[in-house]
Amino acid sequence: MKKYILALDEGTTSTRAILFDRAGGIVSTAQREFPSQYPQPGWVEQDAQEIYAAQYATLTESLVRCGAEMQEVAAIGITNQRETVVVWDRHTGKPLCPAIVWQCRRTADLCRKLEEDGLAPMIADKTGLRPDAYFSATKLAWILDHVDGARAAAEAGDALFGTIDTWLLWKLSGGVLHKTDATNASRTMLYNIHTQDWDEDLLKLFHIPRAMLPQVCPSGSFFGDVHILGTTVPVCAMAGDQQAALFGQGCFAPGEGKNTYGTGCFLLVNCGTQAVQSKSGMLTTVAATLTGEDPQYALEGSVFVGGAVIQWLRDAMGLITEARDSAYFASKVKDNEGVYLVPAFTGLGAPHWDMYARGTLVGMTRASGRNHIIRAALESIAYQTEDILQAISADAGMEMRDLKVDGGASANDLLMQFQADISHVRVIRPASAEATARGAAYLAGLSCGFWQSREDLPLMADSKSYSPVMEESERSRLLDGWHRAVRAARAWAEE
Numbered sequence: 001m002k003k004y005i006l007a008l009d010e011g012t013t014s015t016r017a018i019l020f021d022r023a024g025g026i027v028s029t030a031q032r033e034f035p036s037q038y039p040q041p042g043w044v045e046q047d048a049q050e051i052y053a054a055q056y057a058t059l060t061e062s063l064v065r066c067g068a069e070m071q072e073v074a075a076i077g078i079t080n081q082r083e084t085v086v087v088w089d090r091h092t093g094k095p096l097c098p099a100i101v102w103q104c105r106r107t108a109d110l111c112r113k114l115e116e117d118g119l120a121p122m123i124a125d126k127t128g129l130r131p132d133a134y135f136s137a138t139k140l141a142w143i144l145d146h147v148d149g150a151r152a153a154a155e156a157g158d159a160l161f162g163t164i165d166t167w168l169l170w171k172l173s174g175g176v177l178h179k180t181d182a183t184n185a186s187r188t189m190l191y192n193i194h195t196q197d198w199d200e201d202l203l204k205l206f207h208i209p210r211a212m213l214p215q216v217c218p219s220g221s222f223f224g225d226v227h228i229l230g231t232t233v234p235v236c237a238m239a240g241d242q243q244a245a246l247f248g249q250g251c252f253a254p255g256e257g258k259n260t261y262g263t264g265c266f267l268l269v270n271c272g273t274q275a276v277q278s279k280s281g282m283l284t285t286v287a288a289t290l291t292g293e294d295p296q297y298a299l300e301g302s303v304f305v306g307g308a309v310i311q312w313l314r315d316a317m318g319l320i321t322e323a324r325d326s327a328y329f330a331s332k333v334k335d336n337e338g339v340y341l342v343p344a345f346t347g348l349g350a351p352h353w354d355m356y357a358r359g360t361l362v363g364m365t366r367a368s369g370r371n372h373i374i375r376a377a378l379e380s381i382a383y384q385t386e387d388i389l390q391a392i393s394a395d396a397g398m399e400m401r402d403l404k405v406d407g408g409a410s411a412n413d414l415l416m417q418f419q420a421d422i423s424h425v426r427v428i429r430p431a432s433a434e435a436t437a438r439g440a441a442y443l444a445g446l447s448c449g450f451w452q453s454r455e456d457l458p459l460m461a462d463s464k465s466y467s468p469v470m471e472e473s474e475r476s477r478l479l480d481g482w483h484r485a486v487r488a489a490r491a492w493a494e495e
């Protein structure tokens with residue numbers, strides 16, 4: 001009898017492998033951080049080979065650590081940072097160039113041209129997205145246009161495109177399986193979320209040869225067998241990290257939503273089978289489903305720099321040595337004392353969508369110091385989330401009373417209490433913050449029969465909830481300051 005489901009969770013800052021048992025318990029975890037490169041202002045790259053190496057190392061480590069055997073694993077589920085583009089040679093398996101990471105802004109001008117050419121409504125109708133450098137299409141077009149030999153190889157069928165899920169599956173299968181799932185495809189800006197297929201008009205617009213694109217499958221389905229450590233194991237799920245987290249948090253019904261505080265912040269609300277079009281800067285995206293089910297959709301608000309602002313305090317500014325120390329230093333001041341940090345390091349995502357805005361620190365006085373900056377950085381994560389909650393309530397005509405949270409920075413109690421206060425919601429953190437990996441495991445387990453139905457899933461218990469205590473006048477004063485700071489960050493870019 002198989003005992004485990006193995007989830008591979010390939011994030012932006014680190015990659016993990018987590019072994020789940022039938023009761024939903026985490027039996028073993030292995031994790032490795034890997035670096036990004038910033039070769040020019042606004043550019044972000046990663047080494048796809050290094051990502052695979054880190055993922056493979058965590059896979060074996062997670063088994064060895066707890067003495068589990070690959071034969072005991074019923075299925076693998078893969079979840080991944082979305083939109084990031086890898087192009088590789090199908091014969092040698094080598095990437096043609098560094099992976100262009102979702103945060104990379106190098107194609108901002110191309111996206112502005114799409115807007116100026118009036119193509120935004122057509123793109124939104126087909127893909128649920130807006131022309132932004134965030135999505136894969138312009139990154140892939142950039143590689144074909146700028147990397148020596150890339151276009152010729154793509155046209156000859158020698159170069160393949162994939163987001164990270166596809167790249168990992170191709171590598172794990174020894175170059176046999178070239179597939180993606182509908183949630184990852186829906187973030188490329190090349191995929192029609194209504195017909196659920198690559199869109200011919202968009203492929204023409206971006207000059208992308210169809211032959212280089214992977215086959216699209218439902219998130220919970222049999223992707224194929226891979227041979228690992230002398231054993232054959234089926235890969236039974238692939239899903240973008242945010243859709244996986246929505247599933248892992250058990251948000252199966254319309255109106256249920258979650259916010260993940262990872263590198264970025266991603267708030268998704270389940271819309272059922274309705275592809276709701278946003279009027280407030282949200283994206284319409286495909287939610288994870290199992291083979292045979294009708295397509296499901298979600299509204300999404302994407303914030304580019306969430307937990308990453310804390311990483312920046314640590315790595316670039318040297319203001320803290322560990323991310324978790326941010327709560328301690330922030331609690332040393334009674335409030336932000338007028339200091340706001342808008343972490344628009346790679347532009348602003350939802351609901352502002354300003355590719356040119358840049359990081360801005362305002363409101364400093366002679367009395368302001370390190371603790372204020374740390375506090376302002378933490379608060380910026382909550383303010384950005386609040387902007388999304390406002391936009392979603394405008395779109396869907398509903399107030400969210402409860403916000404389920406997960407991701408690395410959701411461990412921060414000060415941030416979670418501030419979120420509850422500033423958004424006037426109850427913030428609920430589950431006992432395990434690994435909702436993303438759990439979602440991939442649930443999808444894989446359901447699709448291979450390890451669990452029989454959604455009702456059969458061992459959903460997580462809540463560990464802690466935070467209720468709002470802030471006075472309304474204080475809340476509106478702080479929000480007012482935040483919105484002025486955002487205006488400052490955008491005005492700077494306009495000059």
Ligand code: ADP
Pocket residue numbers: 011012013014261262263264306307308309310311312323324325326327407408409410411412
């Ligand atoms: P990803 O899956 O995008 O790689 P994670 O969910 O692992 O991200 O979260 C990592 C991010 O969370 C990092 O950017 C880190 O700075 C931030 N983070 C981790 N712990 C804390 C904490 N206690 N307080 C604030 N931010 C944190």
